Amino acid sequence: MRDRIGEDEKMYKDDSLALHTDLYQLNMMKTYWELGRADLNSVFECYFRKMPFKHGYAIFAGLERVIDYLDNLSFSESDIAYLRDTTDYPEEFLSYLREFKFTCTVRSVVEGEMVFNDEPIFQVEGPLAQCQLVETAVLNIINYQTLIATKAARIRAVCEDDLVMEFGTRRAQEMDAAIWGTRAAYIGGFDSTSNVRAGKIFDIPVSGTHAHSLIQSYLDDYEGFKAYASTHKDCVFLVDTFDTLKSGVPNAIRVAKEMGDKINFLGVRIDSGDMAYISKKVRKQLDAAGFPDAKIYASNDLDESTILNLKMQKAKIDVWGIGTKLITAYDQPALGAVYKLVSIENSQGKMIDTIKLSGNAEKVSTPGKKQVWRITGKKDGKSEGDYVTLWNEDPRKNDELYMFHPVHTFINKTVTNFDARPILKDIYVDGERIYELPELVDIKEYAETNLSTLWEEYKRNLNPQKYPVDLSMECWQHKMNTIEEVRKSVK
Numbered sequence: 001m002r003d004r005i006g007e008d009e010k011m012y013k014d015d016s017l018a019l020h021t022d023l024y025q026l027n028m029m030k031t032y033w034e035l036g037r038a039d040l041n042s043v044f045e046c047y048f049r050k051m052p053f054k055h056g057y058a059i060f061a062g063l064e065r066v067i068d069y070l071d072n073l074s075f076s077e078s079d080i081a082y083l084r085d086t087t088d089y090p091e092e093f094l095s096y097l098r099e100f101k102f103t104c105t106v107r108s109v110v111e112g113e114m115v116f117n118d119e120p121i122f123q124v125e126g127p128l129a130q131c132q133l134v135e136t137a138v139l140n141i142i143n144y145q146t147l148i149a150t151k152a153a154r155i156r157a158v159c160e161d162d163l164v165m166e167f168g169t170r171r172a173q174e175m176d177a178a179i180w181g182t183r184a185a186y187i188g189g190f191d192s193t194s195n196v197r198a199g200k201i202f203d204i205p206v207s208g209t210h211a212h213s214l215i216q217s218y219l220d221d222y223e224g225f226k227a228y229a230s231t232h233k234d235c236v237f238l239v240d241t242f243d244t245l246k247s248g249v250p251n252a253i254r255v256a257k258e259m260g261d262k263i264n265f266l267g268v269r270i271d272s273g274d275m276a277y278i279s280k281k282v283r284k285q286l287d288a289a290g291f292p293d294a295k296i297y298a299s300n301d302l303d304e305s306t307i308l309n310l311k312m313q314k315a316k317i318d319v320w321g322i323g324t325k326l327i328t329a330y331d332q333p334a335l336g337a338v339y340k341l342v343s344i345e346n347s348q349g350k351m352i353d354t355i356k357l358s359g360n361a362e363k364v365s366t367p368g369k370k371q372v373w374r375i376t377g378k379k380d381g382k383s384e385g386d387y388v389t390l391w392n393e394d395p396r397k398n399d400e401l402y403m404f405h406p407v408h409t410f411i412n413k414t415v416t417n418f419d420a421r422p423i424l425k426d427i428y429v430d431g432e433r434i435y436e437l438p439e440l441v442d443i444k445e446y447a448e449t450n451l452s453t454l455w456e457e458y459k460r461n462l463n464p465q466k467y468p469v470d471l472s473m474e475c476w477q478h479k480m481n482t483i484e485e486v487r488k489s490v491k
């Protein structure tokens with residue numbers, strides 16, 4: 001009998017995340033282990049192929065959770081017992097898993113960094129079986145969090161300096177998505193969350209108004225607002241339960257006047273109807289009643305395109321509450337990041353770079369262990385593009401850099417007077433973590449300053465210019481040679 005928390009609970013007391021992987025990873029580990037290949041040195045790299053939401057940049061998020069996963073990666077007794085019950089793995093292999101210790105070197109871009117398609121954003125180097133095991137969880141985490149941080153950045157871009165509140169928990173794809181999605185949204189530019197636990201765990205500012213149910217429970221706007229106001233100092237009244245202009249706002253004003261200094265009447269929230277039309281009317285009502293500083297909050301299936309449209313219509317909205325469309329990445333539910341083997345030790349102990357071919361030129365992987373360099377003009381501090389090199393290259397040694405499109409090579413430029421910054425940083429060296437996680441506010445601030453190095457042309461939400469992600473000549477030539485070699489070998 002396994003050691004369960006309770007009869008009805010599926011969780012195990014010693015639950016671990018080691019089995020948060022696809023069965024095929026364990027099956028491949030078994031092959032490597034049985035045939036003496038488990039400890040061959042290997043390099044895997046993670047990247048995505050298309051910009052999410054057709055946005056000009058993505059914001060990397062997920063490293064904190066990946067670190068939490070890797071720091072604690074080991075098979076528990078119940079994991080081993082489960083595998084014993086459900087697979088034909090021999091005891092020796094189960095013992096190998098029981099002894100498992102993560103000893104890889106991990107490099108990653110840091111959270112808040114701008115990242116682009118077709119460049120490595122995460123790299124794992126070490127024993128083949130270990131690199132293989134972590135693929136699923138690493139992709140699971142990075143795919144989701146990077147997607148949400150990017151969606152948040154798109155929303156932040158149209159909201160300009162307005163406050164943006166995250167309201168997504170109730171619509172999120174379960175609890176983990178709510179918690180980590182909220183954190184990613186904060187990195188991407190949101191100001192606060194409604195999720196109190198996320199506030200507690202990550203120190204994100206928590207904020208909120210009240211729901212229709214409060215008003216419904218009193219069957220009346222006035223009674224509902226009065227009740228809330230008599231029990232809270234800060235008040236934002238939800239005014240659209242029955243009739244925004246005829247009842248909601250007039251009663252909010254009445255209560256605000258009656259309560260005077262006893263409350264901070266922060267404003268009203270609108271959650272339905274034509275928000276351009278209604279917000280303008282509401283603004284007039286509040287101003288006429290002597291509350292020019294009261295803010296108008298809006299929510300209801302908002303996203304960057306409705307917000308932009310509302311702004312175009314000169315809607316008088318000051319604060320935006322965003323749930324569903326952010327937390328579910330409604331218009332693009334997956335980032336599509338992949339994790340590919342780029343180099344493997346052969347039987348003579350030599351590293352051999354590998355490739356995955358495809359009929360589609362953009363899907364052909366780039367062989368070899370690589371670094372990504374952010375190239376920035378020294379004069380203006382603006383990013384010129386990312387330059388992907390083989391590991392042993394250092395563009396800082398060059399006075400000028402020839403940057404060309406890896407598929408359409410006629411698109412090229414020569415860059416001089418530049419800084420080159422390697423963006424893949426050491427996180428673990430031989431299994432030992434050497435990277436200290438920054439505070440979340442610092443990550444958020446980093447994302448913001450990082451973004452200021454990007455030309456406006458790459459930042460607009462609609463049809464942005466394509467930011468260059470180029471291969472160094474050596475890296476490109478190496479890719480061409482490898483393609484040629486593989487083609488010959490399969491003939």
Ligand SMILES: Nc1ncnc2c1ncn2[C@@H]1O[C@H](COP(=O)(O)OP(=O)(O)OP(=O)(O)O)[C@@H](O)[C@H]1O
Binds near residue numbers: 302
């Ligand atoms: N002026 C506007 N311009 C563009 N989009 C708007 C405008 N006003 C509201 N919207 C958006 O249009 C959608 C309207 O949703 P819907 O048709 O469900 O109306 P609703 O007001 O929520 O309905 P109900 O009154 O039944 O709650 C929402 O996504 C909302 O954010």
Ligand SMILES: O=P(O)(O)OC[C@H]1O[C@H](OP(=O)(O)OP(=O)(O)O)[C@H](O)[C@@H]1O
Binds near residue numbers: 167
């Ligand atoms: O629209 P979203 O972007 O997803 O933002 C979250 C939504 O959640 C609440 O509505 P809900 O109907 O769940 O509860 P309510 O009774 O408070 O309106 C809130 O009023 C928002 O409309």
Ligand SMILES: O=C(O)c1cccnc1
Binds near residue numbers: 207208299321
């Ligand atoms: O505080 C709010 O207004 C809120 C919180 C969650 C979802 N919708 C609204």
